[in-house]
Amino acid sequence: xxxxxxxxxxxxxxxxxxxxxxxxxxxxxxxxxxxxxxxxxxxxxxxxxxxxxxxxxxxxxxxxxxxxxxxxxxxxxxxxxxxxxxxxxxxxxxxxxxxxxxxxxxxxxxxxxxxxxxxxxxxxxxxxxxxxxxxxxxxxxxxxxxxxxxxxxxxxxxxxxxxxxxxxxxxxxxxxxxxxxxxxxxxxxxxxxxxxxxxxxxxxxxxxxxxxxxxxxxxxxxxxxxxxxxxxxxxxxxxxxxxxxxxxxxxxxxxxxxxxxxxxxxxxxxxxxxxxxxxxxxxxxxxxxxxxxxxxxxxxxxxxxxxxxxxxxxxxxxxxxxxxxxxxxxxxxxxxxxxxxxxxxxxxxxxxxxxxxxxxxxxxxxxxxxxxxxxxxxxxxxxxxxxxxxxxxxxxxxxxxxxxxxxxxxxxxxxxxxxxxxxxxxxxxxxxxxxxxxxxxxxxxxxxxxxxxxxxxxxxxxxxxxxxxxxxxxxxxxxxxxxxxxxxxxxxxxxxxxxxxxxxxxxxxxxxxxxxxxxx
Numbered sequence: 001x002x003x004x005x006x007x008x009x010x011x012x013x014x015x016x017x018x019x020x021x022x023x024x025x026x027x028x029x030x031x032x033x034x035x036x037x038x039x040x041x042x043x044x045x046x047x048x049x050x051x052x053x054x055x056x057x058x059x060x061x062x063x064x065x066x067x068x069x070x071x072x073x074x075x076x077x078x079x080x081x082x083x084x085x086x087x088x089x090x091x092x093x094x095x096x097x098x099x100x101x102x103x104x105x106x107x108x109x110x111x112x113x114x115x116x117x118x119x120x121x122x123x124x125x126x127x128x129x130x131x132x133x134x135x136x137x138x139x140x141x142x143x144x145x146x147x148x149x150x151x152x153x154x155x156x157x158x159x160x161x162x163x164x165x166x167x168x169x170x171x172x173x174x175x176x177x178x179x180x181x182x183x184x185x186x187x188x189x190x191x192x193x194x195x196x197x198x199x200x201x202x203x204x205x206x207x208x209x210x211x212x213x214x215x216x217x218x219x220x221x222x223x224x225x226x227x228x229x230x231x232x233x234x235x236x237x238x239x240x241x242x243x244x245x246x247x248x249x250x251x252x253x254x255x256x257x258x259x260x261x262x263x264x265x266x267x268x269x270x271x272x273x274x275x276x277x278x279x280x281x282x283x284x285x286x287x288x289x290x291x292x293x294x295x296x297x298x299x300x301x302x303x304x305x306x307x308x309x310x311x312x313x314x315x316x317x318x319x320x321x322x323x324x325x326x327x328x329x330x331x332x333x334x335x336x337x338x339x340x341x342x343x344x345x346x347x348x349x350x351x352x353x354x355x356x357x358x359x360x361x362x363x364x365x366x367x368x369x370x371x372x373x374x375x376x377x378x379x380x381x382x383x384x385x386x387x388x389x390x391x392x393x394x395x396x397x398x399x400x401x402x403x404x405x406x407x408x409x410x411x412x413x414x415x416x417x418x419x420x421x422x423x424x425x426x427x428x429x430x431x432x433x434x435x436x437x438x439x440x441x442x443x444x445x446x447x448x449x450x451x452x453x454x455x456x457x458x459x460x461x462x463x464x465x466x467x468x469x470x471x472x473x474x475x476x477x478x479x480x481x482x483x484x485x486x487x488x489x490x491x492x493x494x495x496x497x498x499x500x501x502x503x504x505x506x507x508x509x510x511x512x513x514x515x516x517x518x519x520x
Contacts, residue, residue: 235281299324316393346423364402
């Protein structure tokens with residue numbers, strides 16, 4: 001019973017607890033819901049308040065923006081209105097000015113019409129006077145014809161013929177005098193320019209032969225160069241294209257060949273082989289190839305240095321290379337590069353004196369013999385070949401014409417062409433510039449001195465400047481100043497008649513008095 005009572009009591013207590021818990025939970029949740037509703041109402045009211053404030057703020061900003069835009073619009077409208085008023089005033093002012101101008105033009109037209117009427121009236125008066133004068137002239141002419149028994153046309157023709165004959169006579173005299181004066185002046189000016197150009201351009205003249213000498217320390221090296229059964233010398237000759245002459249000449253080997261470049265390659269190759277000591281066909285071919293490359297670089301360097309020395313810019317690399325090859329080429333014994341540089345300088349001097357383009361003249365002078373150093377050497381004349389090369393490498397047309405015309409193969413079309421031709425002749429005919437036989441050269445100088453000594457009053461005579469000047473010393477007691485001048489002329493005339501020589505020879509007669517005393 002006790003246990004049953006306890007169980008019942010527990011159940012009742014449990015049910016009562018559940019009921020109490022439920023009641024408590026309901027109370028708690030009911031209060032929470034009210035609190036949440038209250039907070040939600042507060043949040044809604046705050047949001048509404050903030051939205052209202054934001055709305056009012058935006059409305060105020062919009063009103064301010066509206067007022068600002070309105071003010072800007074009114075200001076802009078006022079500016080445009082003022083501008084329109086100003087333009088309107090200007091237009092009115094222009095209109096008034098145009099009205100004034102129109103009135104002036106109208107007034108001017110009226111004045112011109114009045115003047116035109118006056119001119120017409122004056123022209124009518126003048127025309128009447130002309131008609132009267134013409135009638136008077138005709139009547140006078142008829143009276144003169146009756147007196148002279150000759151018509152006016154015949155008299156006029158006779159007068160014209162007389163005046164024409166007189167004018168032709170005077171003109172012929174004037175033309176003759178002018179031509180004589182022009183020839184004299186031109187000859188003097190030309191001689192002066194040429195002499196000044198020659199004097200201002202000093203140069204050396206190197207005469208090259210067809211052989212080069214390679215010096216060796218001892219004759220023992222000759223055997224190494226020849227090699228066993230001559231294989232070394234044959235390999236060297238085959239590689240360089242020259243003839244190697246090993247004879248009894250002490251400590252020297254002769255290199256013979258018409259091409260200076262090949263001779264130089266052979267000389268440098270021999271120098272390297274002898275210095276190295278290893279001389280055999282394979283080594284010879286290797287050294288010759290290296291020297292060939294070195295010579296090509298040296299040729300290019302010589303061409304560039306020549307262009308820089310002369311102040312010539314923009315040359316094509318192939319032309320620069322050909323200019324460098326001139327160093328190893330001679331023409332009638334005259335070094336071609338030295339000759340071309342001299343011609344370039346002479347052309348520059350003469351072009352400057354004549355007021356022509358100095359740079360083009362110098363360029364044409366340097367390149368005028370470029371056709372002589374073309375490796376393949378076609379059958380064309382060197383002047384035409386040089387002109388074609390210049391055209392190929394875009395040289396100036398005046399330069400091309402000067403190159404092609406310096407031996408008269410083509411017609412000259414510019415003033416630079418005759419300058420190049422003249423300077424080429426000056427450089428080539430300069431005494432000592434080109435090869436002569438030594439005996440003939442010495443004989444010509446001796447004959448020159450003997451010719452001057454044959455004149456009376458000549459004490460001594462010296463041929464100087466490689467035969468370009470003859471200096472004559474005369475006896476001051478037997479030869480007067482006037483006779484000294486005549487003697488110089490007579491010697492020059494006799495030289496022209498009896499001797500053959502390149503260029504010109506200056507004859508200088510020196511007459512001086514010397515008084516000598518000694519202080520003891």
